[in-house]
Amino acid sequence: MTKTVCRYSAVIRILCVLLAAVFLSGCAKQELDEPELLLGFSQLGSESAWRIGNTRDIEEKAEQYGVSLMLENANQKQENQIAAIRRFIAYQVDVIAFSPIVEEGWDNVLLEAKDAGIPVILVDRDISTENEDLTRCHIGADFYREGVEAAEYLIRKTDSEGMDHVRIVEITGTEFSTPMQQRQAGFMDTIRDDERMEVMESVNGDFLKSRGAECMQDLLERYGNDIDVVFSHNDEMTLGAIPEIEKAGYRPGEDILIISIDGGQDAIDVLKEGKINCVVECTPMLGSALMETALKLKAGEQVERLIHPKEEVFSDEQDLTKIGPRGY
Numbered sequence: 561m562t563k564t565v566c567r568y569s570a571v572i573r574i575l576c577v578l579l580a581a582v583f584l585s586g587c588a589k590q591e592l593d594e595p596e597l598l599l600g601f602s603q604l605g606s607e608s609a610w611r612i613g614n615t616r617d618i619e620e621k622a623e624q625y626g627v628s629l630m631l632e633n634a635n636q637k638q639e640n641q642i643a644a645i646r647r648f649i650a651y652q653v654d655v656i657a658f659s660p661i662v663e664e665g666w667d668n669v670l671l672e673a674k675d676a677g678i679p680v681i682l683v684d685r686d687i688s689t690e691n692e693d694l695t696r697c698h699i700g701a702d703f704y705r706e707g708v709e710a711a712e713y714l715i716r717k718t719d720s721e722g723m724d725h726v727r728i729v730e731i732t733g734t735e736f737s738t739p740m741q742q743r744q745a746g747f748m749d750t751i752r753d754d755e756r757m758e759v760m761e762s763v764n765g766d767f768l769k770s771r772g773a774e775c776m777q778d779l780l781e782r783y784g785n786d787i788d789v790v791f792s793h794n795d796e797m798t799l800g801a802i803p804e805i806e807k808a809g810y811r812p813g814e815d816i817l818i819i820s821i822d823g824g825q826d827a828i829d830v831l832k833e834g835k836i837n838c839v840v841e842c843t844p845m846l847g848s849a850l851m852e853t854a855l856k857l858k859a860g861e862q863v864e865r866l867i868h869p870k871e872e873v874f875s876d877e878q879d880l881t882k883i884g885p886r887g888y
């Protein structure tokens with residue numbers, strides 16, 4: 561009798577151990593299968609090497625941080641971004657992030673996200689709204705400072721060359737976007753008191769290489785030899801404009817000073833060749849800050865309202881051999 565009881569209790573103990581093992585392995589599997597965070601991200605398009613580098617960085621960092629990413633590319637259309645945000649809300653993602661193509665027109669969809677209790681992070685560009693509560697945080701460059709840096713370089717350079725009249729053409733990024741408005745404001749505010757500076761014309765190149773070429777061709781036809789400086793709001797447009805300047809018989813970087821923004825590898829290579837004079841950095845590497853902020857929001861923690869990455873200025877005033885690979 562005692563022997564039988566012992567045998568039963570041994571069998572029960574083994575069964576318990578097996579059951580516990582099955583239960584625990586189930587839990588472990590569930591933990592692995594269920595990511596800590598589901599993040600919906602609406603990218604605005606693929607208009608530049610900057611944008612492609614930004615998308616790649618966000619994808620890579622999501623993987624590193626164990627974040628499950630729902631990524632949608634809006635192909636340069638605000639209505640596609642609004643539809644993507646609505647899909648993220650319907651899917652009940654934990655956090656929504658997006659890079660708004662323009663500043664206006666987001667209040668309605670962001671109110672829907674707020675009502676659904678989903679926190680929203682702005683990446684790269686900002687929005688214009690009277691309701692600050694619609695978003696929790698903005699992670700992106702200080703575009704105004706970039707415009708200031710571009711102008712400060714121009715003032716130093718034209719001082720050192722003893723120029724007493726500086727005629728500038730500006731090729732701007734997408735109309736009504738944050739970088740277009742802020743870069744222009746920073747640049748204009750900084751040159752305003754310098755009487756040598758004359759902005760002959762500002763034209764919209766939409767951050768695209770093809771538009772940069774078209775704009776430059778047109779500017780050269782109309783102003784030709786009068787152009788002393790091209791201030792271009794991104795590398796893509798600069799790289800489109802430079803061959804047009806050469807085709808028209810001018811030497812970019814010498815006959816015409818070229819100032820660009822972004823700092824992608826192709827532009828840095830051209831800077832090293834002497835055909836660009838200055839590139840103000842705008843880094844697309846925003847992925848780590850995005851993942852860290854999204855994880856904090858999911859955990860109910862406080863986050864900083866504004867996060868600006870650290871950025872540099874590269875120009876012919878420095879030893880350019882020290883610039884390392886750019887990664888975009």
Ligand code: AHR
Pocket residue numbers: 607608609610611684685739767793794795796821822842
């Ligand atoms: O919003 C950042 C800007 O958008 C970058 O300067 C540009 O290259 C991109 O398309």
